[in-house]
Amino acid sequence: xxxxxxxxxxxxxxxxxxxxxxxxxxxxxxxxxxxxxxxxxxxxxxxxxxxxxxxxxxxxxxxxxxxxxxxxxxxxxxxxxxxxxxxxxxxxxxxxxxxxxxxxxxxxxxxxxxxxxxxxxxxxxxxxxxxxxxxxxxxxxxxxxxxxxxxxxxxxxxxxxxxxxxxxxxxxxxxxxxxxxxxxx
Amino acid sequence: xxxxxxxxxxxxxxxxxxxxxxxxxxxxxxxxxxxxxxxxxxxxxxxxxxxxxxxxxxxxxxxxxxxxxxxxxxxxxxxxx
Numbered sequence: 001x002x003x004x005x006x007x008x009x010x011x012x013x014x015x016x017x018x019x020x021x022x023x024x025x026x027x028x029x030x031x032x033x034x035x036x037x038x039x040x041x042x043x044x045x046x047x048x049x050x051x052x053x054x055x056x057x058x059x060x061x062x063x064x065x066x067x068x069x070x071x072x073x074x075x076x077x078x079x080x081x082x083x084x085x086x087x088x089x090x091x092x093x094x095x096x097x098x099x100x101x102x103x104x105x106x107x108x109x110x111x112x113x114x115x116x117x118x119x120x121x122x123x124x125x126x127x128x129x130x131x132x133x134x135x136x137x138x139x140x141x142x143x144x145x146x147x148x149x150x151x152x153x154x155x156x157x158x159x160x161x162x163x164x165x166x167x168x169x170x171x172x173x174x175x176x177x178x179x180x181x182x183x184x185x
Numbered sequence: 186x187x188x189x190x191x192x193x194x195x196x197x198x199x200x201x202x203x204x205x206x207x208x209x210x211x212x213x214x215x216x217x218x219x220x221x222x223x224x225x226x227x228x229x230x231x232x233x234x235x236x237x238x239x240x241x242x243x244x245x246x247x248x249x250x251x252x253x254x255x256x257x258x259x260x261x262x263x264x265x266x
Contacts, residue, residue, distance in 0.1 A: 042250060
């Protein structure tokens with residue numbers, strides 16, 4: 001980190017190499033779109049590395065980078081929820097014909113190789129169960145049980161009270177148990 | 186008079202048990218309490234599944250794309266490129 005703060009390109013590359021998989025994995029599981037997750041991960045690293053001079057060593061570097069990655073993911077999901085098209089067509093449509101014309105068409109396109117890869121990577125029972133969690137629960141449970149961070153570190157990363165993190169993780173595990181039990185019965 | 190029953194395990198205690206680091210007193214409660222055992226077994230399965238999730242890799246040129254957009258400060262305080 002000291003090296004990176006002094007501006008050594010090799011140190012910057014090493015930070016990217018060390019964190020690209022965990023940061024990309026978190027974002028990929030949040031947005032479930034490879035290209036978009038790469039864009040958000042790239043945005044995260046550029047923000048972190050361009051702001052490296054403001055990094056305060058009393059905080060863990062991993063906490064800082066995950067905080068920025070999580071914010072990028074959550075911001076995207078919030079924007080997306082505002083832009084979501086109804087499956088039934090535009091809310092402004094006045095007639096059934098207009099509704100039909102503006103309805104989102106599903107299943108009429110062949111999958112691209114990238115979509116096939118995404119379906120393979122995120123198509124397992126546990127991945128589909130994670131996808132059904134609220135984004136806030138998803139980030140907490142992934143940071144806790146995939147990345148292995150302590151509750152206190154997650155609270156710091158996500159700017160949440162410790163009690164809220166504990167509640168989110170508890171609820172997320174309960175929901176996962178329910179989904180997994182349903183799928184396996 | 187019967188002693189006061191021990192409270193059931195919390196979510197955090199179940200995690201400790203799944204990691205093999207639950208204290209002896211609480212482990213004794215777990216051994217005696219079928220409700221806690223059933224709950225803990227189910228929780229452990231979920232925790233194990235999550236812990237085994239793979240880490241995905243971005244595209245091979247990811248680091249190059251990042252580095253192309255990063256301003257690297259020099260010792261004199263200027264930026265490259």
